[in-house]
Amino acid sequence: MPRWNVFVTRRIPDAGLDLLRNAGVNFEVSPEDRVLTHEELVAGVSGRDGVLCLLTDVVDEPVLEAARGARVFANYAVGYNNVDVVAATKRGIMVTNTPGVLTETTADMAWALIMATARRIVEGDTLVRAGEFHGWGPMMLLGMDVFGGTLGIVGAGRIGCAVARRAQGFGMKVLYTDSAPNPEISSLNAKRVDLDELLRVSDIVTLHVPLLEETHHLIGRRELALMKKSAILVNTSRGPVVDERALVEALKSGSIAGAGLDVYEDEPQLAPGLADCRNTVLTPHTASATIATRNKMAVMAATNLLAALHGEKPPNLVNPEVLTS
Numbered sequence: 001m002p003r004w005n006v007f008v009t010r011r012i013p014d015a016g017l018d019l020l021r022n023a024g025v026n027f028e029v030s031p032e033d034r035v036l037t038h039e040e041l042v043a044g045v046s047g048r049d050g051v052l053c054l055l056t057d058v059v060d061e062p063v064l065e066a067a068r069g070a071r072v073f074a075n076y077a078v079g080y081n082n083v084d085v086v087a088a089t090k091r092g093i094m095v096t097n098t099p100g101v102l103t104e105t106t107a108d109m110a111w112a113l114i115m116a117t118a119r120r121i122v123e124g125d126t127l128v129r130a131g132e133f134h135g136w137g138p139m140m141l142l143g144m145d146v147f148g149g150t151l152g153i154v155g156a157g158r159i160g161c162a163v164a165r166r167a168q169g170f171g172m173k174v175l176y177t178d179s180a181p182n183p184e185i186s187s188l189n190a191k192r193v194d195l196d197e198l199l200r201v202s203d204i205v206t207l208h209v210p211l212l213e214e215t216h217h218l219i220g221r222r223e224l225a226l227m228k229k230s231a232i233l234v235n236t237s238r239g240p241v242v243d244e245r246a247l248v249e250a251l252k253s254g255s256i257a258g259a260g261l262d263v264y265e266d267e268p269q270l271a272p273g274l275a276d277c278r279n280t281v282l283t284p285h286t287a288s289a290t291i292a293t294r295n296k297m298a299v300m301a302a303t304n305l306l307a308a309l310h311g312e313k314p315p316n317l318v319n320p321e322v323l324t325s
């Protein structure tokens, strides 16, 4: 049994590491429970047959060059904007991701942010804990109805569709944008519109696009200005999809009513002023953070890695052209 030499850039659930162990892989998990510096990453990947990496690892040319000869970078995430896939393909390195297993969990989180932002849950929690709840008040913490409202879903992929399914229980009118009509979301009576129309009429706008060149700052000052003053924005996709400084301005000026964010433009930093906006609910990129889902992601990433090491096509290969080039 070959004992491939693999680097795991940070500890992941045992479900994945056990698979590697049982396959006889010689793997090293970074001893640091933090994001590695670029230098540490370069050192960690050199001379390996494969790498199990995270969305927080910037896998760029120098990292891939250091890993020259590796068969695979198995990303522990569905999004793989952290990996320079073109540079990997050029070096014959396979790149894999973990689609599907976090769809429902992420859709749940989008809904948690929708409800918490619309109904001002965090502000209420803070008030109660501060001893400032002096009894029911007719004008206290008035929020926005979710039931019966209009939900705008930007990006009708797996997660966008899962969010739309949940909207059925809330009696909502659902609009969506995507590059082509999507039969799954259309079967839920969702209507495809262009982004400007979606922003103009939705009460809640929720983002479910991957981070690509064309989705960088998809929601900027112009787009925020199109939204209703009473509307809220929810982002569980990738931070740079939103111009965060423009969002802070919109939140401060009242040009939108609130935002529920799980992702940030320059994680873990927040744009200046964002943390002071009371009309926000801010979570630390935890949309997929359930025990069951993180276990499934670990198994999937390890399975992809093992397939590549065995010379097989991994089930979730994002650069299949690497096999023919």
Ligand code: DGY
Binding pocket: 055, 076, 077, 078, 079, 080, 102, 237, 285, 286, 287, 288, 289
């Ligand atoms: C992903 O998999 O891309 C998620 O952001 C992880 O939570």
